[in-house]
Amino acid sequence: MGINKIGDKMIKIIKGDITNQETQAIVNAANTTLLGGGGVDGAIHRKAGKELLEECKKLNGCKTGEAKITKGYNLRSEYIIHTPGPVWKGGDKGESKLLENSYRNSFKLAKEYNIKTISFPSISTGVYRFPKELAAKIFKKVALEFQESFETIYMVCFDNQTYDIYKREMEK
Ligand code: APR
Numbered sequence: 241m242g243i244n245k246i247g248d249k250m251i252k253i254i255k256g257d258i259t260n261q262e263t264q265a266i267v268n269a270a271n272t273t274l275l276g277g278g279g280v281d282g283a284i285h286r287k288a289g290k291e292l293l294e295e296c297k298k299l300n301g302c303k304t305g306e307a308k309i310t311k312g313y314n315l316r317s318e319y320i321i322h323t324p325g326p327v328w329k330g331g332d333k334g335e336s337k338l339l340e341n342s343y344r345n346s347f348k349l350a351k352e353y354n355i356k357t358i359s360f361p362s363i364s365t366g367v368y369r370f371p372k373e374l375a376a377k378i379f380k381k382v383a384l385e386f387q388e389s390f391e392t393i394y395m396v397c398f399d400n401q402t403y404d405i406y407k408r409e410m411e412k
Contacts, residue, residue, distance in 0.1 A: 244387070244410050251383050251393045253410055255403040258396040259287040263357040265319040266312070266396075267346050269364065272301050272324045274308065280361045280398070284320060288313040292320070305341030307349045319353060321346045325364030328371065336378060339364055343382035351389050359394040362402050372402055376409035 244251040258266050258280060268284045271277050274296040276285040285292055295310045299322075302308045307323040323346050326338035342363050350358050360379065364370035383393050397403035 244384070246387055249387050249390065249392075251380075251387055251395070251410065253395045253397065253403065253406045255397050255400065257283065257398065258359050258361050259283050259315060261359040261394065261396060262316045263359045263392070263394060264317060264355045265309075265321055265350050265353070265357075266315065266317045266359045267307075267361065267363070268320050268322045269361050269366070269368075270302065270322040270324050272304060274299050274302050274322055274324075277367075279366045284315070288315050288320065296322070305338040305345065307342065307345040309349050309353065317359075319350075319355060321349055321358075323363065325368055326370065328364065328369040331371075331374075335364075335370060336374065339370060339375060339378050340382055343379060344385075347382065347386040347389070351386075356391040357394075358390060358392075359396050361396055361398070362406065365402065372405045373409070376406045379406065380409050 269280050291313045299308050304324045309321050323342040325342045326335040365372045365375045395406050
């Protein structure tokens with residue numbers, strides 16, 4: 241397991257289904273409507289239940305790179321932080337900055353809610369086709385910036401390839 245420790249503050253790369261995480265918050269790789277979709281967004285909405293969609297409807301969407309928070313409903317997590325990551329368009333349309341914003345704004349919002357344990361999926365690297373290796377570098381950069389403010393930060397990878405890429409990046 242890829243682990244980065246500063247004192248007792250940990251960044252852990254694990255393989256699994258983020259909807260099973262027991263952290264205070266899990267982060268959803270949403271879209272700008274916040275009304276659900278496929279991938280991890282679909283899994284989170286299925287498990288959280290229809291009340292999540294009711295709360296999301298009141299949020300009036302979310303801009304790419306920004307983040308909004310809801311309750312976790314039927315999930316073990318108290319909160320879900322929804323952030324639309326960027327769609328990959330070749331890399332020269334500010335995608336890296338937008339992905340960085342998604343991580344940074346999610347961490348900032350979690351801090352505002354005094355959240356100490358948080359789980360992220362590999363934002364934008366599925367349907368939005370953001371390259372996994374570059375995404376891992378961006379996650380690592382922002383997670384290290386916020387590491388002191390959290391007990392444990394998890395990156396929950398759904399498949400082996402993603403897990404290997406994030407683990408390797410953390411071990412550099
Ligand atoms: N737990 C953890 N990770 C998951 C899960 C899960 N249950 N299901 C999928 N993933 C992983 C994918 O394998 C990928 O590595 O989440 C990562 C992000 O992939 P997507 O869910 O496709 O998200 P993204 O690439 O950001 O695209 C977002 O897809 O589902 C729609 O509504 C969503 O329009 C938005 C777009």
